Amino acid sequence: MRSNKDGITQAVLAVGVVIKESIYGYHVNRKVPFLKITMALPRLIAPAKRLLETGVVNVPSYGSRAYQPYESNIDFEIRFMVDTGIVGCSWIELPPKKYQVRSKDNAPSPISRCQIEVDVAWDSFISYPPEGEWAKVAPFRILSFDIECAGRKGIFPEPEKDPVIQIANMVIRQGEKDPFIRNVFTLNSCAPIVGSQVLSYMKENQMLEKWADFVREVDPDIITGYNIQNFDITYLINRAKTLNVKPFPFLGRVINRASVIKNSMIQSKQMGRRENKFINTEGRIQFDLLLVLLRDYKLRSYTLNAVSFHFLQEQKEDVQHSIITDLQNGNEQTRRRLAVYCLKDAMLPLRLLDKLMCIINYMEMARVTGVPLSYLLSRGQQIKVVSQLLRKAKEHDLVIPVHNPEQGDDFTGATVIEPVKGYYKDPIATLDFSSLYPSIMIAHNLCYTTLLPNQTRNQMNPDEFIKTPSDNYFVKKSVRKGILPEILENLLSARKRAKEDLKKETDPLRKKVLDGRQLALKISANSVYGFTGAQVGKLPCLEISQSVTAFGRMMIEKTKTLVEEKYNIANGYAQNAKVIYGDTDSVMVNFGIPFPPSGDHVEALKQVMELGKVAAEYVSGHFTSPIKLEFEKVYFPYLLINKKRYAGLYYTKPETHDKMDCKGIETVRRDNCPLVANLINMCLQKILIERDPSGAVEYAKQIISDLLCSRVDISQLVITKELTKTDDEYSAKQAHVELAHRMKKRDPGSAPNLGDRVPYVIIAASKGTAAYLKSEDPIFVLENNIPIDTQYYLENQISKPLLRIFEPILGEDKAKSCLLKGDHTRTKTVVMSKVGALAAFTKKRATCIGCKALLDNEKNPICKHCKPREPEFYQNEMVQLNALEEKFARLWTQCQRCQGSLHEDVLCTSRDCPIFYMRKKVQKDLADQEKVISRFGIPSW
DNA sequence: GTCTTATCCTAA
DNA sequence: TTAGTTAGGATAAGAC
Numbered sequence: 001m002r003s004n005k006d007g008i009t010q011a012v013l014a015v016g017v018v019i020k021e022s023i024y025g026y027h028v029n030r031k032v033p034f035l036k037i038t039m040a041l042p043r044l045i046a047p048a049k050r051l052l053e054t055g056v057v058n059v060p061s062y063g064s065r066a067y068q069p070y071e072s073n074i075d076f077e078i079r080f081m082v083d084t085g086i087v088g089c090s091w092i093e094l095p096p097k098k099y100q101v102r103s104k105d106n107a108p109s110p111i112s113r114c115q116i117e118v119d120v121a122w123d124s125f126i127s128y129p130p131e132g133e134w135a136k137v138a139p140f141r142i143l144s145f146d147i148e149c150a151g152r153k154g155i156f157p158e159p160e161k162d163p164v165i166q167i168a169n170m171v172i173r174q175g176e177k178d179p180f181i182r183n184v185f186t187l188n189s190c191a192p193i194v195g196s197q198v199l200s201y202m203k204e205n206q207m208l209e210k211w212a213d214f215v216r217e218v219d220p221d222i223i224t225g226y227n228i229q230n231f232d233i234t235y236l237i238n239r240a241k242t243l244n245v246k247p248f249p250f251l252g253r254v255i256n257r258a259s260v261i262k263n264s265m266i267q268s269k270q271m272g273r274r275e276n277k278f279i280n281t282e283g284r285i286q287f288d289l290l291l292v293l294l295r296d297y298k299l300r301s302y303t304l305n306a307v308s309f310h311f312l313q314e315q316k317e318d319v320q321h322s323i324i325t326d327l328q329n330g331n332e333q334t335r336r337r338l339a340v341y342c343l344k345d346a347m348l349p350l351r352l353l354d355k356l357m358c359i360i361n362y363m364e365m366a367r368v369t370g371v372p373l374s375y376l377l378s379r380g381q382q383i384k385v386v387s388q389l390l391r392k393a394k395e396h397d398l399v400i401p402v403h404n405p406e407q408g409d410d411f412t413g414a415t416v417i418e419p420v421k422g423y424y425k426d427p428i429a430t431l432d433f434s435s436l437y438p439s440i441m442i443a444h445n446l447c448y449t450t451l452l453p454n455q456t457r458n459q460m461n462p463d464e465f466i467k468t469p470s471d472n473y474f475v476k477k478s479v480r481k482g483i484l485p486e487i488l489e490n491l492l493s494a495r496k497r498a499k500e501d502l503k504k505e506t507d508p509l510r511k512k513v514l515d516g517r518q519l520a521l522k523i524s525a526n527s528v529y530g531f532t533g534a535q536v537g538k539l540p541c542l543e544i545s546q547s548v549t550a551f552g553r554m555m556i557e558k559t560k561t562l563v564e565e566k567y568n569i570a571n572g573y574a575q576n577a578k579v580i581y582g583d584t585d586s587v588m589v590n591f592g593i594p595f596p597p598s599g600d601h602v603e604a605l606k607q608v609m610e611l612g613k614v615a616a617e618y619v620s621g622h623f624t625s626p627i628k629l630e631f632e633k634v635y636f637p638y639l640l641i642n643k644k645r646y647a648g649l650y651y652t653k654p655e656t657h658d659k660m661d662c663k664g665i666e667t668v669r670r671d672n673c674p675l676v677a678n679l680i681n682m683c684l685q686k687i688l689i690e691r692d693p694s695g696a697v698e699y700a701k702q703i704i705s706d707l708l709c710s711r712v713d714i715s716q717l718v719i720t721k722e723l724t725k726t727d728d729e730y731s732a733k734q735a736h737v738e739l740a741h742r743m744k745k746r747d748p749g750s751a752p753n754l755g756d757r758v759p760y761v762i763i764a765a766s767k768g769t770a771a772y773l774k775s776e777d778p779i780f781v782l783e784n785n786i787p788i789d790t791q792y793y794l795e796n797q798i799s800k801p802l803l804r805i806f807e808p809i810l811g812e813d814k815a816k817s818c819l820l821k822g823d824h825t826r827t828k829t830v831v832m833s834k835v836g837a838l839a840a841f842t843k844k845r846a847t848c849i850g851c852k853a854l855l856d857n858e859k860n861p862i863c864k865h866c867k868p869r870e871p872e873f874y875q876n877e878m879v880q881l882n883a884l885e886e887k888f889a890r891l892w893t894q895c896q897r898c899q900g901s902l903h904e905d906v907l908c909t910s911r912d913c914p915i916f917y918m919r920k921k922v923q924k925d926l927a928d929q930e931k932v933i934s935r936f937g938i939p940s941w
Numbered sequence: 942g943t944c945t946t947a948t949c950c951t952a953a
Numbered sequence: 954t955t956a957g958t959t960a961g962g963a964t965a966a967g968a969c
Contacts, residue, residue: 732967
């Protein structure tokens with residue numbers, strides 16, 4: 001044995017025989033004996049498994065053969081919770097006399113920071129399912145905090161060198177509205193702040209020590225903040241180590257367990273790849289809001305500022321590292337300024353958690369799937385299915401084999417019906433299969449336990465099993481009901497129940513809980529199919545997943561045929577119905593009810609909705625229960641651009657539309673600039689809602705003209721793309737990758753990392769330069785006044801998306817001639833960049849302020865010919881200067897208002913705020929204009 | 942020029 | 954030690 005720090009004298013505690021059955025495949029002669037091996041510690045399981053697998057162990061009376069391991073790869077927490085029937089975030093009761101309170105009399109010293117310490121046997125407590133009274137949520141204490149560091153100029157703070165100068169904290173009880181503690185720890189003095197406690201320390205190590213004391217005193221159940229896991233907590237622990245603050249890292253509830261930082265790489269198809277730190281804080285859950293948002297929301301930017309604006313319609317100051325240092329080195333007022341900012345950053349995560357109902361939704365997910373809360377942020381989708389599968393398997397004496405993952409061939413997925421592209425002025429009905437994949441699995445009893453191997457099939461009666469469209473075989477429900485269908489039925493019926501309860505419930509908090517629950521149930525049901533198809537997973541079964549998709553393909557085809565064969569003139573209907581599009585579980589039907597000339601949309605919509613409902617019912621009748629086709633909505637009008645790309649007005653009632661629905665087009669994609677997204681959105685609104693295509697064309701022309709004359713704000717031109725691989729893994733050159741690489745050279749600390757989204761703009765360069773050479777950091781562009789390649793934005797960003805939405809309406813030729821030709825496409829001359837890689841090719845020469853002619857004598861403001869009109873030109877420039885000054889003052893005040901004080905300088909440099917870009921641009925223009933004016937000052941001819 | 946490939950992001 | 958699925962459009966780079 002290599003090490004034995006736990007002092008284990010006996011690794012194997014017990015070996016027994018249990019009668020079980022493998023979950024995988026249908027076996028006629030059900031249960032067989034299994035060896036159940038009990039190990040002393042979780043970490044001894046893997047080596048024991050390896051020994052048995054390789055067949056080197058001689059088990060008395062069973063011999064030394066190679067054993068197939070089962071359930072040796074189950075996480076310890078999951079194992080314990082499954083065995084004791086605990087689900088995440090639920091209540092347990094320690095019955096009287098079953099536990100013993102630890103006190104001075106019977107225990108040498110406490111091992112935890114808990115108020116009460118007891119000993120209880122693992123199987124002598126009661127676990128309550130979270131129903132009724134036990135669905136209540138405990139009043140958790142939640143600590144939200146934010147730190148500020150004093151970095152050096154242009155370098156991202158490093159804990160080995162740069163001090164922590166402030167730590168702001170907010171503590172709230174779950175369910176309450178306001179924090180009951182608001183404070184800020186500051187290094188050096190800080191002027192008082194109304195409503196917050198200010199705790200100032202002259203020494204950094206003292207501040208850190210006191211903060212750790214504070215955390216232990218507050219004793220939070222949940223620790224939150226923004227990017228705390230990968231930044232704040234990590235920084236504090238490393239900083240405390242640098243300063244040798246010994247008691248600092250004991251932040252959890254186990255007294256002698258120090259918090260340690262571990263690096264881990266989390267990668268999934270859903271979330272991409274990202275480097276994460278893991279810090280143990282026993283008894284306290286780290287619930288980093290950034291990680292929640294990355295999982296649950298697709299956003300263009302994930303800075304706290306962008307997120308606050310998106311969800312709370314509120315900006316926050318974004319202060320650069322170098323400025324933070326200046327504020328710290330100022331006086332107690334400038335430090336107060338910083339503290340106010342820091343407090344806000346501690347408060348915002350709490351407000352966002354509340355607004356997005358993260359805690360409740362995550363708790364419900366933990367309850368529904370049975371996993372601990374912390375797993376939901378640190379692990380993937382699979383563990384949730386495994387947890388449910390294990391619980392169900394236990395009921396039926398089934399065991400799950402250990403599967404060695406290997407990549408195999410892909411299987412065929414869903415059908416996308418070839419779209420009949422075009423602009424539909426007639427109402428289009430949409431019919432959907434609700435919960436298609438779960439329904440298929442239930443209807444056809446698809447499960448691990450019902451999968452019929454070929455040999456077994458030969459012994460079976462043909463009416464005892466089915467053959468799926470992908471030629472796989474499963475036994476019927478009458479022979480044996482699968483446990484996946486059972487799990488799914490439970491999830492779907494629980495969801496129905498939650499939705500019904502939600503309707504009846506009046507208490508707002510319970511309403512939130514129920515809504516979170518129905519959402520969790522829906523997501524869980526839908527992820528079971530994905531689990532069976534995950535080849536690099538715990539228990540893939542392609543027979544199930546490919547049967548599911550094959551049934552789905554068959555069903556969508558059949559639906560199309562059924563609708564078109566019934567709803568036609570031959571059968572006495574007014575028109576021939578046509579399925580114009582469909583994807584996976586839906587069909588879009590044009591029943592041919594025309595756009596009424598009278599303008600009475602309501603009547604036409606009523607007719608289509610009625611037809612849709614009847615047709616859905618008719619089609620449902622052709623499929624096995626619980627498969628059901630439902631009428632969902634009508635699109636009117638409907639613009640079908642391509643597969644997975646369309647837009648339309650969404651009606652669920654005949655009177656008014658619910659929303660404008662856009663799928664797959666630029667308005668919902670994050671990899672184009674806001675200019676394009678907003679332009680397309682506006683045009684679609686004008687076309688679909690106002691039904692004014694010519695108005696849309698005019699609008700588009702105006703925007704194009706604005707762009708070419710540089711009247712468009714730079715924030716509108718920022719494109720963002722995710723860095724999905726490391727530098728050397730990329731084989732093709734790309735704009736955002738190249739830029740990230742260049743930024744790493746400028747300042748490695750603040751450059752984008754793996755998994756981050758990289759914002760960039762395309763700058764002007766000589767003709768034919770590849771786009772990946774023209775990408776640049778928007779802030780850098782702004783600070784150095786680098787010209788934008790407006791032609792690129794017209795040709796490579798705007799034009800194609802615009803043509804795609806206008807062509808079906810105007811026709812190909814007309815769309816092109818209207819939009820991309822004419823006066824509005826005239827460009828203002830683009831100047832070459834004065835900095836960066838291309839600066840070498842430009843030579844700066846002064847021009848005449850009057851006529852822009854090159855000057856012989858560069859010291860003069862104007863040329864000889866313009867000389868007589870010098871006062872006039874001077875006047876003009878002064879007018880412009882005044883205009884710019886006024887504009888700058890206006891933007892400045894706006895920013896002051898945002899930061900909440902009209903008496904202080906604006907420090908914000910938020911890359912997500914359009915005002916910031918404008919303010920910065922005007923500031924630059926102002927400086928340039930002042931330079932121009934100054935040229936008048938020294939006439940010398 | 943055209944065609945293929947890599948990449949991103951979305952639909953369901 | 955960990956990772957839900959396939960279909961598919963759009964774009965830019967790079968081969969030819």
